[in-house]
Amino acid sequence: MTEICADFIVISPYIWVKNACIDFNTEIKRIEIVRDGLDKSKDASTKIVTHGLASTHTHLGLYPIRSTTVLGLNLDDWVSMYAWPWEKFLREHPEASFLTSIKAMKELVSGGVTAFADMHINETLVAEAVKLVGLRADLSVAIMDKGLYTDYEEALDENLELIRISSSNPLIRARLGPCTPRLLKPKDFKNIVDIARVKGIGIHTHLAEVEEDLLWLRKEWGMGLREFINYTGLASVDALIAHSIWISQAIDLIRHAQSIWVAHTPRSNIGLGDGITPITPLLRGGGRVSLGIDVAPTYNLQHDMIALQSLHYGGGRPLQPELIFSLATEGGYRALKIGNGDLVPGEPADIVVWESNDVVAESPVPEITWGNARVSEAYVGGTKVYSEGKLIKVKNLDEINGKYKEFLNLFLTRT
Ligand SMILES: [Zn+2]
Numbered sequence: 001m002t003e004i005c006a007d008f009i010v011i012s013p014y015i016w017v018k019n020a021c022i023d024f025n026t027e028i029k030r031i032e033i034v035r036d037g038l039d040k041s042k043d044a045s046t047k048i049v050t051h052g053l054a055s056t057h058t059h060l061g062l063y064p065i066r067s068t069t070v071l072g073l074n075l076d077d078w079v080s081m082y083a084w085p086w087e088k089f090l091r092e093h094p095e096a097s098f099l100t101s102i103k104a105m106k107e108l109v110s111g112g113v114t115a116f117a118d119m120h121i122n123e124t125l126v127a128e129a130v131k132l133v134g135l136r137a138d139l140s141v142a143i144m145d146k147g148l149y150t151d152y153e154e155a156l157d158e159n160l161e162l163i164r165i166s167s168s169n170p171l172i173r174a175r176l177g178p179c180t181p182r183l184l185k186p187k188d189f190k191n192i193v194d195i196a197r198v199k200g201i202g203i204h205t206h207l208a209e210v211e212e213d214l215l216w217l218r219k220e221w222g223m224g225l226r227e228f229i230n231y232t233g234l235a236s237v238d239a240l241i242a243h244s245i246w247i248s249q250a251i252d253l254i255r256h257a258q259s260i261w262v263a264h265t266p267r268s269n270i271g272l273g274d275g276i277t278p279i280t281p282l283l284r285g286g287g288r289v290s291l292g293i294d295v296a297p298t299y300n301l302q303h304d305m306i307a308l309q310s311l312h313y314g315g316g317r318p319l320q321p322e323l324i325f326s327l328a329t330e331g332g333y334r335a336l337k338i339g340n341g342d343l344v345p346g347e348p349a350d351i352v353v354w355e356s357n358d359v360v361a362e363s364p365v366p367e368i369t370w371g372n373a374r375v376s377e378a379y380v381g382g383t384k385v386y387s388e389g390k391l392i393k394v395k396n397l398d399e400i401n402g403k404y405k406e407f408l409n410l411f412l413t414r415t
Contacts, residue, residue: 001023001024001025001029002023002024002025002349002379002382003021003022003023004021004022004049004351004353004377005019005020005021005022005034005038005047006020006021006022006038006047006048006049006353007019007038007046007047007048007360007364008020008046008047008048008049008360008364009021009022009031009048009049009050009343010048010049010050010051010325010343010364010365010368011031011342011343011344012051012326012330012342012343012344013322013323013325013326013329013330013365014322014326016363016364016365017031017033018033019033019034019037019038020032020033020034021034022049022343022351024349024351024379024382025349025382026348026349026381026382027345027346027347027348027349027382028343028344028345028346028347028348028349028351029345030345031343045355045356045357046355046356046357046358046359046360046364046367046373047353047354047355047376048353048354048355048356048360048364048367048368048373049343049351049352049353049354050112050325050329050343050351050352050354050368051329051333051341051342051343051347051350051351051352052112052113052114052115052329052350052351052352052378052379052380053111053112053113053114053115053291053301053328053329053332053352054113054114054115054116054117054290054291054328054329054331054332054333054335054336054338054341055108055113055115055116055117055291055292055293055301055304055332056116056117056138056240056242056261056263056290056291056292056331056332056335056336057117057119057204057240057242057263057265057292057293057294058104058108058116058117058118058119058292058293058294058299059118059119059120059294059295060097060100060101060104060105060118060120060126060129061087061090061096061097061100061101061120061121061122061126062083062086062087062120062295063100063101063103063104063107063299064086064100064408064411065082065083065086065295066295066296066297066298066299067297068081068082069267069268069271069272069295069296069297070270070271070297073272074210074272074273075209075210075212075272075274076210076212078272083295084147086411087121087148088148089410089411089414090121090122091121091122091148093407093410094122094125095125095403095407096404096407096411097120097121097122097123097125097126097129098122098125098126098128098129099129099400099403099404099407100404101118101125101126101129101130102129102132102133102391102394102397102400103400103401103404104299105129105130105133105135105391106133106391106394106397107298107299107300108135108293108299108300108301109133109135109375109378109385109386109391110300110375110386110389111298111299111300111301111302111303111375112301112302112352112354112368112375112378113135113293113301114135114136114350114351114352114378114379114380114385115135115136115137115138115332115333115336115338115350115380116135116136116137116138116293117137117138117139117140117204117240117263117292117335117336118137118138118139118140119139119140119141119142119177119179119204120141120142121141121142121148123139123140123141123158123159123162123174124158124161124162124165126139127139127162127165127166127169127172127174130171130172131169131171131172132393132394133385133391133393133394134171134380134383134385134392134393135171135380135385136171136172136336136338136350136380136381137171137172137173138172138173138174138175138202138204138240138336139162139166139172139173139174139175140159140162140174140175140176140177140203140204141155141156141158141159141162141176141177142155142177142179143155143156143159143176143177143178143179143184143192144179144180144183144184145183145184145185145188147183152184152185152188156176156192156195159174159176159177162174163175163176163199163201170381171380171381173336173337174201175196175201175202175203175204175238175240176192176193176195176196176201176202176203176204177203177204177205178192178193178203178205179205179206180205180206180207180209180213181207181213181216181217181228182212182213182216186221186223186228186231186232189232190231190232190233193232193233193234193236193237194233196237196238197233197236197237201238202237202238202239202240202337203234203237203238203239203240204239204240204242205234205239205240205241205242206241206242206243207225207234207241207242207243207244207247208225208243208244208245208246208247208250209242209243209245209246209269209274210245210246210272210274210275211246211275213246214246224249224250225246225247225249225250226249226250226253229250229253229254230253234260235253235254235257235259235260236259237259238259238261238337239257239259239260239261240261240263240290240335241254241260241261241262241263242262242263242265242292242294243262243263243264243265243269243274243277243294244262244263244264244277244282245269245274245275245276245277245278246275247278248278251278251281251282251285251287252285254282254287255281255282255285255286255287256285256286260287260288261288261289261290261331261334261335262277262279262282262287262288262289262290263290263291263292263294263335264277264279264289264290264291264292264308264327265291265292265293265294265296265304266291266304266307266308266311267293267294267296267297267303267304267307268292268293268294268295268296270307270311271296271297276311276312277289279312279327280312280316280319283323288331288334288335289327289331290327290328290331290332290334290335291304291305291308291327291328291331291332292304301328302368302369302370302371303371305321305324305325305328305368305369305370305371306369306370306371308324308327309321309324309369309370321363321365321366321368321369321370322363322365324369325365325368325369326341328369329341329342330342333350338350348381349379349380349381349382350379350380350381351378351379352375352377352378352379353375353376353377353378354367354368354373354374354375354376355373355374355376356372356373356374358372376388
């Protein structure tokens with residue numbers, strides 16, 4: 001049993017206790033208030049314990065090109081100038097996905113993320129990296145017709161193999177990842193959804209990220225977004241839907257679908273000028289919203305929480321930090337089906353210890369959501385995976401960093 005005592009323990013977004021200790025093994029066992037106060041020096045930092053955060057839409061393999069998302073390009077130009085060349089290189093050098101994933105996960109956990117959903121190529125190597133680092137992951141292959149694969153069947157087979165090998169690891173789950181409607185025929189997208197339904201697994205996709213997605217559906221297939229969702233059966237399976245920005249014609253369908261979780265990715269959308277996900281109308285109508293990093297200049301979810309509060313300030317009351325924190329914890333963990341995302345007995349012990357150098361006057365939650373507090377330790381399933389800037393289980397990080405740089409140099413000097 002591990003015990004951590006802290007100035008604040010945030011049990012759930014709106015409930016926290018002062019001067020308390022939390023006991024856990026693989027699960028949370030109990031939280032007890034220390035009646036006489038904690039024994040600590042006056043100049044010690046303020047310690048805050050929270051549930052771990054979740055990023056429900058990431059591409060670990062794109063970590064090396066993360067800064068290019070804020071160069072002022074739109075999505076399609078960014079994809080053709082930066083994403084495709086790097087992804088083709090990754091396809092030729094799969095080990096680079098393994099190394100890149102470790103670098104990306106180090107930054108994820110340094111920002112409090114203990115679970116994430118990743119969709120990309122070479123995901124069996126991403127799974128190896130996840131096993132090494134010890135975070136929780138929900139993995140899928142970016143299934144597309146041609147592009148990085150010969151055809152969509154090749155990508156689908158790779159995804160099915162990922163599902164097969166992931167079943168033995170309790171920290172890893174896999175689902176099918178039809179990449180986006182623009183990279184698949186609707187009948188193939190529907191086929192993938194049908195397979196997921198039969199297998200009882202989920203879907204991870206990009207949907208309505210830019211207006212061009214809707215124009216494509218209309219021009220190529222004569223469909224609106226609502227028709228596409230109904231035709232493919234997307235609302236009838238567990239679905240992580242990244243972005244969901246241009247959804248006005250289908251917003252009621254999305255918010256009433258009990259199994260759809262929107263992955264809102266504020267900084268990626270800001271950087272590429274995609275638009276703004278209507279999270280307030282979604283949430284008011286009972287929709288399910290979580291937070292994701294996607295590709296952004298840092299892989300730190302605290303920065304997305306800051307962007308979230310900055311982005312959604314118009315038309316009424318600003319978002320409360322507790323709501324933002326709930327999207328990053330309860331929203332993310334429920335979307336990934338790993339408990340409820342709260343620090344209550346029986347939940348998996350995914351725990352983050354934060355330190356703030358300032359006095360916390362009222363709620364400790366803004367210390368997390370506005371980035372004042374930094375992560376000192378992180379636990380996944382009760383195992384310490386991160387402490388003071390270091391990945392505990394990764395013993396050869398220098399070697400990994402060296403190989404990572406070699407691959408980047410190879411990419412930059414390719415002809
Ligand atoms: Zn994405």
